[in-house]
Every structure is written in C-alpha cells, then in structure tokens.
Amino acid sequence: MDRQLHARLDELMRDPYPLYERARRAAGLTYVPELRAWLVARDADVRAVLRRPDVYSSANAVRGDTVPCQAALAVLADNGSGTGGRTRVVVTADGPAHRRLRAPITRGLGPARVAALAPYAAERAAALVDAFAGDGRAELMAAYATRLPGEVIGRLLGFDPADVPTVVRGVHSTERLLFRPLPEGEQVAAAHDIVALRRLLDGYVRDRYAAPRDDLCGEFVTSLGRDEGEDGDMGALTDARRAELVAHLNNFLIAGHLTTTALIGTALLHLLRHRDQWRLLCAEPERIPAAVEEAARYDTALQGFRRITTRAVTLAGTELPAGAELLVAFGAAGRDGARHPRPDAFDITRPATARHLAFGLGAHACPGAQLAREQVRLTLALFARRFPGLRLDDDRPPVTMRPTLIHRAPEALHVTWVRP
Ligand code: HEM
Numbered sequence: 001m002d003r004q005l006h007a008r009l010d011e012l013m014r015d016p017y018p019l020y021e022r023a024r025r026a027a028g029l030t031y032v033p034e035l036r037a038w039l040v041a042r043d044a045d046v047r048a049v050l051r052r053p054d055v056y057s058s059a060n061a062v063r064g065d066t067v068p069c070q071a072a073l074a075v076l077a078d079n080g081s082g083t084g085g086r087t088r089v090v091v092t093a094d095g096p097a098h099r100r101l102r103a104p105i106t107r108g109l110g111p112a113r114v115a116a117l118a119p120y121a122a123e124r125a126a127a128l129v130d131a132f133a134g135d136g137r138a139e140l141m142a143a144y145a146t147r148l149p150g151e152v153i154g155r156l157l158g159f160d161p162a163d164v165p166t167v168v169r170g171v172h173s174t175e176r177l178l179f180r181p182l183p184e185g186e187q188v189a190a191a192h193d194i195v196a197l198r199r200l201l202d203g204y205v206r207d208r209y210a211a212p213r214d215d216l217c218g219e220f221v222t223s224l225g226r227d228e229g230e231d232g233d234m235g236a237l238t239d240a241r242r243a244e245l246v247a248h249l250n251n252f253l254i255a256g257h258l259t260t261t262a263l264i265g266t267a268l269l270h271l272l273r274h275r276d277q278w279r280l281l282c283a284e285p286e287r288i289p290a291a292v293e294e295a296a297r298y299d300t301a302l303q304g305f306r307r308i309t310t311r312a313v314t315l316a317g318t319e320l321p322a323g324a325e326l327l328v329a330f331g332a333a334g335r336d337g338a339r340h341p342r343p344d345a346f347d348i349t350r351p352a353t354a355r356h357l358a359f360g361l362g363a364h365a366c367p368g369a370q371l372a373r374e375q376v377r378l379t380l381a382l383f384a385r386r387f388p389g390l391r392l393d394d395d396r397p398p399v400t401m402r403p404t405l406i407h408r409a410p411e412a413l414h415v416t417w418v419r420p
Helices: 003-014 017-025 043-050 070-077 095-108 111-135 140-145 148-157 161-179 184-210 216-224 239-273 275-283 285-298 369-386
Strands: 030-032 037-040 137-139 304-309 313-315 318-320 325-329 414-416
Touching (some): 017 037, 037 043, 111 148, 140 239, 148 216, 148 239, 161 239, 184 216, 184 239, 239 285, 275 285
Parallel strands (some): 037 325
Antiparallel strands (some): 030 037, 313 318
C-alpha cells in the first residue's frame, strides 16, 4: 500500500465516525477504497452479517493493512521454533474447524474462571496505581492500561509473570508489523519481538504437553492436542500441532489483551472529557457497570473486523458477488440512531434497553467479554475511589487516537489530580 493511501487511512482511522455516519445514511452499502472493503455500518446490517457465518466467512477477519518487507519476512521464517507459516486460528476459522478451536476458549473463560481471576486483577490494579499515586500526574496508557490486561491474561494462561513483558512486546509488535507502514529497520525489530514471543509460546506448549496443568494454556494443549476421533488420547506433538497451538495462543493474546487495554483507555478518556459524568460516577459508583457498557457502545476498541462472502448475496439492497470483502463495523453500529437514541451523546445514565455490538454477536461473539468488562469495571471503581479529582492534563497537547480500527485507544492519556 502506498504512503499516500496510508496517510488517508490513518486520518480515517483516527476518527472514523463521520465516514460511519455517511455510510449509515447512504442507500445500500458504501465501498471504501482505503479499506478495500464494503463498509457495513447500520446496526441491523451488522447483525444480519454476523448471523450468517455460512454466507459471510471469517477467513479474512484480520487481514493486515501492510505486507512486511523481505528482511522482516526472513526473520519470521527463520524463527527457530519450527512454528512459522500461516495457520487458521479461531477468529479466521469457519464451521466445524471454528467450533473445535473455540470450544476450549469458551470453557476456559467461563464465569468460575473469571471470578477466580478477579482478586488477582484487583490486586495488580491497586499495585499499578500505588506506583504512581503520589506523583500527582501520570500517563495512564503506559503506567496502567497497557499493563493490567497483560498481567491478567498472563495469569489466566498460567504464564510466569517474568514472561509478561515479552508477551506484551510481541503482541504490540505483531499489530504494528501487520497494520502500520514501518521503516524497514523497525519492521525487522518487530519481527524479532514476534519470534521471541513465538519461542516463548512454543516453550509453554512443550511444557504443558509434557506435564498438563490446570490453567488455560494447559486446557488449550489438552483440548487441541488430541487426535481427532481418538476420543481422549493425546496425539504426538508434531510440528503441525505445535504450529497450531502457538498460533492459537498468539491469536488469543492479541484478541484478549490489546482490546482491553484500549477500552480501559477510551473509557477513562470519555469520562474525563465529560466531567459531569465523571462526577456522577464518583458520587454513585453503582453506575459503573452502566458506564462500562456506555464506553463500549460509544467508542469501542474493536471498531470492525472483516468478512468475505462465500456466494453472491444481496445486503441492504447492494448486490455482492462471491468473494466480496466487507468491513463489519461494530463501532458504527454503536452510533446508529435507529437503535440508540441520541447516539452521539456519551451518557452513562442511558437505560440498558438497546444491546450494543461492541463484543460482537453469533458464532464469533467475544468469549472474553466478561473478563474485559470486569477489568474495566474494577479500573473505574479504583480510580473513582482513589482519584475523584482526576482530570486530563491541560498542560499537554489534546489527546489523539491511535490510527487503528482493531485496538482504538488514546495514543497517550496524560492526567493530573490533587495529591492526597
Ligand atoms: C474490551 C475488550 C474486548 C472487546 C471490545 C472485544 C471484542 C470482540 C469482538 C467484537 C469479537 C468478535 C469478532 C468477530 O465477530 O469476528 C471478539 C472475538 C474474540 N475475543 Fe474479544 N473483545 C475484548 C476482550 C477480549 C478478552 C479479554 C478476551 C480473552 C481473554 C477476548 C477473546 C476473544 C476471542 C478469542 C475472540 C474470537 C472468538 C471467535 O472467533 O469465535 N476478547 N472480541
């Protein structure tokens, strides 16, 4: 993709809402050349797509915006873990293959495991806040939002806390390499981070294979490591199986970590931009769950994923051939006035009648939604209690959003408060 196109794409991604509005008003679907896709922006149309995975395949769900340079590809190919190459993961699989990959995730993220994780998440959140609480100012994306979800997902999988920085770096580098136009040197550095993460994940796969453990990584290995049809028997740890498990873990980390970081950042941003709402939240903390839903509706982390048609179909009056690419915009659906009255108002007192689509719907609906909600909820409770005077730092330039539709978040969130 050329630089000019990338510049236009960046602009669009930093504020996609005007485009969404035009697309919702237009007759039929709108083709957006920068996205190389038909934009599905109305709530009803997004639901129609998500309910028909047989017609709208997920095969291209996370297609990147850039192709890495040869030097970066060489690093990725020669990664020493024997796990290079392209493997289908839960988010890009369809039908029975998808159900097989999804089963251990939904089992592993059940209410009991999320509840068991909550005290650890609360303890780590408090420790992160303690580290900067006396300073009177902080940059919350670096000091808090990028850190808590990494620690929580590491614990969920059963990883050593010392490995979490490698995980966080590798996941961020994956996103940058696939979605940002980086200079060649940075691409190669990102590729090395990705390889370090793959090696780490490969080590965990081998360990759990040798000695099963009762953590989510163990659950993935015992569930996906079985020979199909052999009812209960673990198969040999072949290269193909290692590749699948490493790709599965990698995908799980990307889906479950950066998204939560992003929603923590945008929830705090919008509450602080709407001071009346922040004051209300501090005075009436029982409104926190509603505030989490409103933040997700108003400016969700995962703005859109792709789909590709498996056959010719008509959607919203637009005739699409087989193989047409769509961007299914969860974020645009959240601002659809046909479902959410006063859609552009950020209002935590909104009645919880209209369900938003920030966590998707149907076969691929987010299995981590409760864990994500829990982390944003405990963050708002903690910040409302510790820093009721929290405000955006006026001495800093206005907040800008990262140019991405998959982890929409502030680039930085500088805040101040009166020290206790
Ligand atoms: C604020 C945070 C989050 C948001 C906004 C979010 C949003 C979403 C959405 C919209 C989808 C559906 C994608 C599609 O239809 O193609 C999805 C899928 C998924 N999410 Fe989340 N998610 C979040 C947090 C999490 C967490 C914490 C985890 C796990 C720990 C997680 C794991 C997954 C996985 C594995 C999928 C793929 C499911 C499948 O394809 O069947 N997510 N997420």
